[in-house]
Amino acid sequence: MHYALYYWSGIQGRGEFVRLALEDAGAEYVDMARVHGDAVMQPFLQGPTEGGQPFAPPFLKAGRQLIAQVAAILDFLGPTLDLVPQAASRRMQALQLQLTIADLVAEVHDTHHPISASKYYEDQKAEAKARATATRSERLPKFLGYFERVIEANGGRHPLREHSYVDLSLFQLLSGLDYMFPKRMQALSPTLPLLRALQERVAKRPNIAAYLASERRLAFNTNGIFRHYPELDAAT
Amino acid sequence: MHYALYYWSGIQGRGEFVRLALEDAGAEYVDMARVHGDAVMQPFLQGPTEGGQPFAPPFLKAGRQLIAQVAAILDFLGPTLDLVPQAASRRMQALQLQLTIADLVAEVHDTHHPISASKYYEDQKAEAKARATATRSERLPKFLGYFERVIEANGGRHPLREHSYVDLSLFQLLSGLDYMFPKRMQALSPTLPLLRALQERVAKRPNIAAYLASERRLAFNTNGIFRHYPELDAAT
Numbered sequence: 001m002h003y004a005l006y007y008w009s010g011i012q013g014r015g016e017f018v019r020l021a022l023e024d025a026g027a028e029y030v031d032m033a034r035v036h037g038d039a040v041m042q043p044f045l046q047g048p049t050e051g052g053q054p055f056a057p058p059f060l061k062a063g064r065q066l067i068a069q070v071a072a073i074l075d076f077l078g079p080t081l082d083l084v085p086q087a088a089s090r091r092m093q094a095l096q097l098q099l100t101i102a103d104l105v106a107e108v109h110d111t112h113h114p115i116s117a118s119k120y121y122e123d124q125k126a127e128a129k130a131r132a133t134a135t136r137s138e139r140l141p142k143f144l145g146y147f148e149r150v151i152e153a154n155g156g157r158h159p160l161r162e163h164s165y166v167d168l169s170l171f172q173l174l175s176g177l178d179y180m181f182p183k184r185m186q187a188l189s190p191t192l193p194l195l196r197a198l199q200e201r202v203a204k205r206p207n208i209a210a211y212l213a214s215e216r217r218l219a220f221n222t223n224g225i226f227r228h229y230p231e232l233d234a235a236t
Numbered sequence: 237m238h239y240a241l242y243y244w245s246g247i248q249g250r251g252e253f254v255r256l257a258l259e260d261a262g263a264e265y266v267d268m269a270r271v272h273g274d275a276v277m278q279p280f281l282q283g284p285t286e287g288g289q290p291f292a293p294p295f296l297k298a299g300r301q302l303i304a305q306v307a308a309i310l311d312f313l314g315p316t317l318d319l320v321p322q323a324a325s326r327r328m329q330a331l332q333l334q335l336t337i338a339d340l341v342a343e344v345h346d347t348h349h350p351i352s353a354s355k356y357y358e359d360q361k362a363e364a365k366a367r368a369t370a371t372r373s374e375r376l377p378k379f380l381g382y383f384e385r386v387i388e389a390n391g392g393r394h395p396l397r398e399h400s401y402v403d404l405s406l407f408q409l410l411s412g413l414d415y416m417f418p419k420r421m422q423a424l425s426p427t428l429p430l431l432r433a434l435q436e437r438v439a440k441r442p443n444i445a446a447y448l449a450s451e452r453r454l455a456f457n458t459n460g461i462f463r464h465y466p467e468l469d470a471a472t
């Protein structure tokens with residue numbers, strides 16, 4: 001199968017969770033907006049197309065199917081790319097974990113944009129600072145502690161006892177948080193030994209290592225979901 | 237199959253999206269926290285349990301399986317309760333639409349809690365007012381207009397051309413927004429004729445009508461996700 005991925009060309013963003021799955025599996029895909037420009041996404045977003053019309057990028061074209069929403073795309077790709085356990089009950093667990101990752105990703109975005117996604121960060125800096133305090137002190141330990149416990153309860157290496165797209169997404173989540181909150185993540189690290197070991201192992205997977213070293217991997221920046229604003233970071 | 241639903245006993249909240257599916261299908265289920273108290277959820281949340289450990293309510297027990305995250309629960313229940321099209325590609329579209337509903341539900345919650353979910357609304361009223369302006373003027377038309385177009389592109393009655401759990405969730409979404417933003421939703425109504433007709437049809441389904449008239453349907457209140465604070469509502 002040849003895939004076409006549609007996502008904003010200038011950021012890792014939510015598209016990166018899909019990209020890592022395609023890269024890890026060595027799948028053939030074209031990153032459409034990077035090749036043809038962001039305007040290539042407009043016909044799909046303006047619709048009307050049947051059923052699968054996307055609300056927002058990322059979305060994936062696989063033959064005649066068009067699928068949007070990161071967790072749905074990964075649930076779709078998982079069996080084909082051998083990135084999810086085969087049993088239906090375990091595939092469901094992968095989806096559940098991915099949705100919990102997505103919840104934290106949404107909270108992380110709202111941390112620098114607590115009032116409105118369409119206003120500049122500079123117009124909501126005071127509110128972002130208050131929100132960042134809650135994200136750092138309450139939300140990060142709660143979510144990351146949960147993922148640490150799930151890995152521990154499943155043998156210590158993978159949340160699903162074997163390699164899956166959830167491993168890749170946890171790698172991306174931690175990498176993004178390391179960029180956004182370096183002080184806070186350093187302080188939390190001793191409480192997250194299994195997540196940290198997983199992050200390192202994912203980075204060393206041959207296809208992932210090659211991808212991370214390539215020009216296809218954009219740098220984190222302050223246009224994406226994970227944004228480093230020093231004033232939003234602290235050790236606590 | 238006999239189901240056990242776990243969700244906070246005092247609110248509709250996210251549990252209601254699951255409850256409506258179980259009620260519409262006439263499934264046998266026990267609303268565990270309403271029968272046994274909220275403490276009945278703690279052993280599952282404190283874990284460790286394998287794989288499917290929930291991060292938060294709602295979660296569903298079905299035989300030996302434990303599933304958390306509303307969209308994953310509905311994706312699991314859909315085929316068994318005949319609440320999703322049979323084809324894998326259409327089941328995927330249902331998941332995609334449900335995830336977009338979930339995105340709006342999360343934004344709606346953050347509207348009255350833009351700074352921290354663990355602080356009182358009264359401690360973030362000014363920020364909530366600013367956020368509510370953006371939610372009303374930008375986000376509601378964008379999301380609801382999208383769902384209206386999807387229904388239109390699929391025959392005018394259902395987003396998936398046939399009855400599904402997505403219909404039930406759109407009913408709940410609109411009902412919650414009607415409670416939270418009565419002025420804004422009245423102003424938007426003329427632009428949402430297909431959604432409004434769907435909402436009415438769902439309310440008249442025999443099992444749903446019986447449920448809505450029963451004591452099992454809690455009233456919306458200001459502890460849930462959809463909260464009516466008059467100062468956050470306006471026609472625009």
